[in-house]
Amino acid sequence: xxxxxxxxxxxxxxxxxxxxxxxxxxxxxxxxxxxxxxxxxxxxxxxxxxxxxxxxxxxxxxxxxxxxxxxxxxxxxxxxxxxxxxxxxxxxxxxxxxxxxxxxxxxxxxxxxxxxxxxxxxxxxxxxxxxxxxxxxxxxxxxxxxxxxxxxxxxxxxxxxxxxxxxxxxxxxxxxxxxxxx
Amino acid sequence: xxxxxxxxxxxxxxxxxxxxxxxxxxxxxxxxxxxxxxxxxxxxxxxxxxxxxxxxxxxxxxxxxxxxxxxxxxx
Numbered sequence: 001x002x003x004x005x006x007x008x009x010x011x012x013x014x015x016x017x018x019x020x021x022x023x024x025x026x027x028x029x030x031x032x033x034x035x036x037x038x039x040x041x042x043x044x045x046x047x048x049x050x051x052x053x054x055x056x057x058x059x060x061x062x063x064x065x066x067x068x069x070x071x072x073x074x075x076x077x078x079x080x081x082x083x084x085x086x087x088x089x090x091x092x093x094x095x096x097x098x099x100x101x102x103x104x105x106x107x108x109x110x111x112x113x114x115x116x117x118x119x120x121x122x123x124x125x126x127x128x129x130x131x132x133x134x135x136x137x138x139x140x141x142x143x144x145x146x147x148x149x150x151x152x153x154x155x156x157x158x159x160x161x162x163x164x165x166x167x168x169x170x171x172x173x174x175x176x177x178x179x180x181x182x
Numbered sequence: 183x184x185x186x187x188x189x190x191x192x193x194x195x196x197x198x199x200x201x202x203x204x205x206x207x208x209x210x211x212x213x214x215x216x217x218x219x220x221x222x223x224x225x226x227x228x229x230x231x232x233x234x235x236x237x238x239x240x241x242x243x244x245x246x247x248x249x250x251x252x253x254x255x256x257x
Binding site for chain 2: 002003008011012015016017019020023024029033036037040041044105106109120121124125126152153155156159
C-alpha cells in the first residue's frame, strides 16, 4: 500500500524510539533491530487500519510489543537463555569510569519481570501517559500504575539504592555529621 | 520471572550496598524516597536516550525505500 509523505516521515522519526523500546524489552540490540524491522513491515502492511491523526507512536509500540511476545511464545527458552547470557556478559564487563552506573542499571532492568519493565519504560522513558501505556499493554490504568511502582521498588532493591548513598556528596548531612563529631 | 534472582548477576548487584536503611521495599506503593525515584528516573532516561541518540541504521532506510518501491509498482 502507499502512504502519505507526512506519515512516512513520522514513521521514520519513530524508529529511534522503537529501537529504544525494543532494546528495553529484549535486552539485546541485535535482536531489537530484528524486532523493529518486523514491526515496520507489519505496520506497513496494515497502515489502512491506522487512523491518520491519532497516536502513531502508540500504534507502532503496540505492534512491536505484540511481535515481541509472540516471538517469546514461539521461541520460549531459547529467548530466555539468550537474555540471561546477555545480562551475565554485561555484568562481567570491566567497569569504566562514568559508565558503571548505566551498565549496572541495564543489568538490573533485565532482572525485572517483563510486565513491570515494559510499564516502567513506557511511562518513565518513552514519555507515554499511564492511559496510553495501559492501552499499549492492553490492561487497566491501575495495573500500569502498580507495575511501575513495583518496578521502581524492585530496581531500588537490586541496585541497592539506599538513603544517604549513591547520590553523591550530600552537603547537609555532611555538615550535620561533622558538627556532631565536633 | 523470579528465577532471574538466582542468577549470578543478581546476587552480585544485590550485595552492593552497605549497612544503611533500605529506601524502598518491593510491593509498597509510593513508599520510595523521592531521591531514589529521581535517581531511577535519571538512569532510565540515560539508558533510553543512549539508544535514541544512535543514528538510524541503514537497514531501516533501505527497508522503507523497498516498501515504497513495491507499493509504487502495484498502483
